[in-house]
Amino acid sequence: MEWNERLQRIIDYVENHLQRKQEPIDQREISVMAGCSFDFFQKVFSYMNGIGFSEYVRFRKLTLAGYDLKSTDKRVVDISYQYGYDSPTSFTKAFQQFHGMTPKEARNGNVRLRVVPKMQIFEKQRYAWKLEQKPGFRLIGKSVWCADGQKYSKIPEFWSDCQNSGVFSRLISLGTGDPGGLFGLCRYGDSPAGEIEYSVMAAADGPLPEGYREIRIPEAAWAVFDCRGAVPQAIQSGWKFLQEEWLVRYPFEHADCPELEWYSIGNSYDKDYLSQIWIPVIDGHKEKNR
Template sequence: MEWTERLQTIIDYVEDHLQRKQEPLNQQEVSELAECSFDFFQKVFSYMNGTSFSEYIRSRKLTLAGYDLKSTDKRVVEISYQYGYDSPTSFTKAFQKFHGMTPKEARSGNRKLRVVPKMQISVKQQYFWRLEQKPAFRLVGKSIRCANGEQSSKIPEFWSECQKAGTFSQLISTDTGNPKGLFGLYRYGESSSKDIEYSIMVAANGRLPEGCSEVRIPESTWAVFDCRGAVPPAIQSGWKYLQEEWLVRYPFEHADCPELEWYSFGNSYERDYLSQIWIPVASRM
């Protein structure tokens, strides 16, 4: 295994421990993944990425702590211990240095928090796409509205909020899709406003769940792009590819229908996890 692959595996390991397991990192496990001593791995990490491994982990912890403060009712003391700080005081000092405000200030009003995203080591990415004709279907779920430029921060917060509030479980129980999975739906406002309505939904035929809305998707032809890897980086890389190349050059007319993301059931931190981007196109099939 090459160094880039080892580093990406370790980055995925870090995210799994910080977000899913909420456990301290094990230096011995990192060393085994790196296939070298932990000290030597830290030197290689700093050389390749221009930052120390410990600084990267600290930045990710404080980024995730910011998400938790804005999207949950957890107390500061809970969040501080969750991310491995010895006391709320030490956590508050680190948080203020990183975000420029205290945790209490971060929770009040429309305060902007700093984000250090999950690192993506330079690896070769391949995409596979196809045209698929799909019958009309119904989506049900919950939505938020994002002003221009807000989606990069508000959409991840919305996913986190829905997960913690039990919305995912509520939607999954009504899912009648084949195969089953969660959809992310983009609806754009007037060109002058550039607002985006983003929804987390499932295909469902039954009763509308309490607090949810529905969207009827007409029979359409879709350009479906497979994205492999942990999310959100895999789906973000897919959109970047589409915006820089395919959407600029593709010979199809965009149909009058929302753009969709689709997330399969499974461990979304796995390197082979499948997500998809669906672009509606004027039928040529």
């Protein structure tokens, strides 16, 4: 059984014990499901998910406690013991730190409560990649600037804005690439803040529309990685894979050219939707043969 399958079983076990059985989570059972010691499991969980296992469980308890407070007449003392707190006082303190208000305020007021949803472990991606020499081409489109730490929220927002404003459909109609589709282009700026310029573009040969910009991509060799699944999750998972594994090991030098994302024409929410990451590389074998 692969790690992702084991982890999904453990997540389901946690939810079952918190919501249905309302029983404490047994570390020994988790160790058996993980196939390793509980301490080692916690280290792997934290590394893979960016959050500690105990913290995730605590966040889920307090999320569910918020649901109970707003949707039932259970007493605070009963809810506190239900989710494993030694006393209503310790529960109230944890609840306030998480939600920003006391249980009483949450129950009586028209307030927004914080939610940490159940973690979903997707089937492990299998990445196919190839080296491909491509001639130079011209991209046209729109750009936005964002801080590096905001890219996973700002870039999907920018795509949504392009769709709503008609930029998306305009670029599709102007595109002359074969195959068709749109590109995402990412470049780091020179500012101390390390801002990123991200562009949504299409390969096009015609006149440049007013308000649009163009970028010339030179002839280059590309390492092209297929990402299968709905976006933006599939493309974000692809970048994570590249940053954690391929980019630290690949035997090529990075060419002086922006990295690209390519999005095919089709239903971008489909589980089989194809997007790609293009990394410009200097092919050492090709250089030697010149």
